[in-house]
Amino acid sequence: MSIFVDDDTRVVVQGITGGEGKFHTRQMVEYGTNVVAGTSPGKGGQDVDGIPVYDTVEEAVDEEDANASVVFVPPAFAGDAIFEALDTDLDLVVAITEGVPTQDMAKVNKRLSETDTRLIGPNCPGIITPGESKLGILPGNIFEEGNVGLVSRSGTLTYQVVSNLTERGIGQTTAIGIGGDPIIGTSFVDALEAFENDPDTHAVVMCGEIGGEDEEQAAKFIAEHMDTPVAGFIAGRTAPPGKRMGHAGAIVSGSGTGTAESKISALNDAGVPVGDTPNEVADHIEDFL
Amino acid sequence: MVMKLHEYQAKDIFAEAGIPVPESRLASSVEEVMEAVEEIGYPAAIKAQVHVGGRGKAGGIKIATDEDEARQAAEDILGMDLKGYTVERVLVEAGVDFENELYVGITMDRSEGKPVAMVSTEGGVNIEEVAEENPDAIAREHIDPAFGLHPYQARKVVFEAGIPRDVAFDVASFLTTLYDLYESNDASDIEINPVMITSDRDIVAADAVMNIDDDALFRHDDLAAMEEDAYENDLEAKAGEYGFDYVRLSGNVGIIGNGAGLVMTTLDLVDYFGGEPANFLDIGGGAKAERVSNALDMVFSDENVDSVVFNIFGGITRGDEVAKGINEALESFDEIPKPVVVRLAGTNAEEGMEILNTDLVQVEGTLEDAVQRAVENAQEVSQ
Numbered sequence: 001m002s003i004f005v006d007d008d009t010r011v012v013v014q015g016i017t018g019g020e021g022k023f024h025t026r027q028m029v030e031y032g033t034n035v036v037a038g039t040s041p042g043k044g045g046q047d048v049d050g051i052p053v054y055d056t057v058e059e060a061v062d063e064e065d066a067n068a069s070v071v072f073v074p075p076a077f078a079g080d081a082i083f084e085a086l087d088t089d090l091d092l093v094v095a096i097t098e099g100v101p102t103q104d105m106a107k108v109n110k111r112l113s114e115t116d117t118r119l120i121g122p123n124c125p126g127i128i129t130p131g132e133s134k135l136g137i138l139p140g141n142i143f144e145e146g147n148v149g150l151v152s153r154s155g156t157l158t159y160q161v162v163s164n165l166t167e168r169g170i171g172q173t174t175a176i177g178i179g180g181d182p183i184i185g186t187s188f189v190d191a192l193e194a195f196e197n198d199p200d201t202h203a204v205v206m207c208g209e210i211g212g213e214d215e216e217q218a219a220k221f222i223a224e225h226m227d228t229p230v231a232g233f234i235a236g237r238t239a240p241p242g243k244r245m246g247h248a249g250a251i252v253s254g255s256g257t258g259t260a261e262s263k264i265s266a267l268n269d270a271g272v273p274v275g276d277t278p279n280e281v282a283d284h285i286e287d288f289l
Numbered sequence: 290m291v292m293k294l295h296e297y298q299a300k301d302i303f304a305e306a307g308i309p310v311p312e313s314r315l316a317s318s319v320e321e322v323m324e325a326v327e328e329i330g331y332p333a334a335i336k337a338q339v340h341v342g343g344r345g346k347a348g349g350i351k352i353a354t355d356e357d358e359a360r361q362a363a364e365d366i367l368g369m370d371l372k373g374y375t376v377e378r379v380l381v382e383a384g385v386d387f388e389n390e391l392y393v394g395i396t397m398d399r400s401e402g403k404p405v406a407m408v409s410t411e412g413g414v415n416i417e418e419v420a421e422e423n424p425d426a427i428a429r430e431h432i433d434p435a436f437g438l439h440p441y442q443a444r445k446v447v448f449e450a451g452i453p454r455d456v457a458f459d460v461a462s463f464l465t466t467l468y469d470l471y472e473s474n475d476a477s478d479i480e481i482n483p484v485m486i487t488s489d490r491d492i493v494a495a496d497a498v499m500n501i502d503d504d505a506l507f508r509h510d511d512l513a514a515m516e517e518d519a520y521e522n523d524l525e526a527k528a529g530e531y532g533f534d535y536v537r538l539s540g541n542v543g544i545i546g547n548g549a550g551l552v553m554t555t556l557d558l559v560d561y562f563g564g565e566p567a568n569f570l571d572i573g574g575g576a577k578a579e580r581v582s583n584a585l586d587m588v589f590s591d592e593n594v595d596s597v598v599f600n601i602f603g604g605i606t607r608g609d610e611v612a613k614g615i616n617e618a619l620e621s622f623d624e625i626p627k628p629v630v631v632r633l634a635g636t637n638a639e640e641g642m643e644i645l646n647t648d649l650v651q652v653e654g655t656l657e658d659a660v661q662r663a664v665e666n667a668q669e670v671s672q
Contacts, residue, residue: 076507101505102397103475106434109402125604139604139636154550156602159635160656180549183402209550212399235553238560246534246549246571248504276561277657278554
């Protein structure tokens with residue numbers, strides 16, 4: 001088992017004719033992802049490596065039965081692309097694009113709440129169920145099939161922790177990068193809930209970072225609703241207040257909210273061990289299994 | 290990230306939208322200040338135009354009641370160092386004869402994914418302290434981004450805040466205008482503290498904070514043109530030119546990596562192993578050789594840096610490109626200015642290791658080992 005994506009996921013790539021879209025479509029297909037279509041307004045009728053290109057997501061759904069999309073559309077048009085995906089009632093939309101204006105995401109977020117579609121991202125590396133399917137830009141070769149779920153706000157940090165796991169022979173059910181922006185679709189809590197309900201996931205890694213209150217909410221959820229053991233990591237312990245550490249969402253506000261200390265103590269209070277290094281997180285997971 | 294507008298820029302935008310602001314002039318010399326006060330009259334406020342919170346407390350705002358005081362204030366403030374920023378311009382503004390000071394703000398509530406309007410009768414003081422000590426003193430109303438702030442919501446939040454009834458409708462319409470500005474300019478925050486109610490019961494925006502979501506600047510040429518010298522130091526300006534996410538810190542271990550979370554983690558590990566990070570530098574995804582070599586140039590030009598750790602976990606970033614960039618940067622030196630530890634993992638890491646000129650750098654296989662070595666290098670150099 002896995003969460004959100006598997007062998008049956010039929011993917012339409014939004015922005016398939018762009019540089020990033022084309023490159024990562026190839027990578028996804030190589031990994032085994034079932035990419036059934038792409039979209040690129042005005043380029044309907046063309047193809048990318050034999051994958052049919054449509055002008056609209058609706059056509060891709062009608063003609064190829066796509067049920068999920070990956071968005072590689074540039075930031076100025078990404079909000080619109082996500083709206084299009086939401087209005088087509090896809091099951092899953094994975095928005096890779098970095099730099100989507102926050103007010104666009106606020107509007108997307110409002111629309112999202114009225115649909116049954118799951119949005120992952122934006123500004124995220126995507127999602128992978130090792131051995132089955134990957135939607136996004138994660139390097140497939142570092143993952144291995146197994147029993148550990150992973151959810152993270154950061155891409156490369158995910159890769160680091162996954163490699164620490166895989167080196168020990170610990171594989172993953174599904175790994176999700178939820179993205180580093182202030183407004184995102186799938187939250188830690190959403191992902192944790194899905195992992196809790198997945199019988200094949202025996203332990204979960206949660207990689208958070210400074211800014212916002214998502215990690216604190218996740219800690220509360222873990223304490224109240226989870227039996228599956230969780231190990232955590234929080235990046236940004238040394239970040240000074242008021243300075244954004246790369247991600248738009250990674251900032252400790254002037255009034256001191258969003259600090260690493262508050263997140264670590266919330267997780268510890270929920271019984272979640274937090275590693276001082278990524279490798280220590282793998283130690284904790286090894287203890288759980 | 291946000292682009293911060295200066296008070297005078299925000300007030301220009303407010304004034305254009307019909308929000309009353311005090312009469313003012315921008316001045317960059319003592320002479321210009323004196324000309325301005327002559328036109329505006331006394332009392333006048335002389336206000337430093339720098340991107341620093343708490344300007345008043347730090348001595349960046351002075352009230353002048355006569356010519357001598359105005360000259361003294363101009364001499365004191367122009368050229369002063371305010372929390373690391375040099376004051377080059379002041380706003381000379383007519384004093385307002387006020388009876389009440391209010392707080393009005395609009396910001397994005399991350400946990401709700403919606404903008405929120407905030408109103409309080411406790412203006413003129415540090416609103417973050419009010420929020421902590423007496424949160425009920427701030428009335429809040431969430432805004433549906435699809436529809437904007439409905440007039441009834443503006444009235445509701447104003448009544449809830451206990452704004453004096455004779456000006457309540459005026460403050461509500463003020464708030465509606467403010468939300469329009471928030472939305473149409475892709476602001477991330479707008480804050481007016483204080484909004485003054487004058488003895489004639491008029492409303493005046495006495496201060497103005499307006500920050501713009503810089504991810505949205507592509508559709509605001511007018512605002513993008515206002516972006517300037519918003520950097521705290523030369524290195525941050527340089528990072529801006531190179532297009533890096535960069536934050537300078539106070540330690541001596543220079544850090545370069547890809548991806549915000551991993552770079553933050555590298556900083557944390559430097560601290561964990563007893564060192565002090567000198568900076569946060571994210572080269573981003575898919576960096577080519579030139580970008581890598583620019584990053585090294587950045588960190589080398591920081592005089593605080595005694596040692597450098599380069600930590601790359603390639604996803605879309607390729608190890609061979611990184612290695613090429615490191616070689617290019619280092620081969621241009623007769624002597625490597627600061628020891629560099631490199632750790633390459635992920636996409637094309639093996640190809641990268643083959644290319645990498647290991648005479649010029651130290652190589653480590655794991656994140657922990659690389660950071661430890663860089664910390665040791667820094668300790669040796671600084672001894």
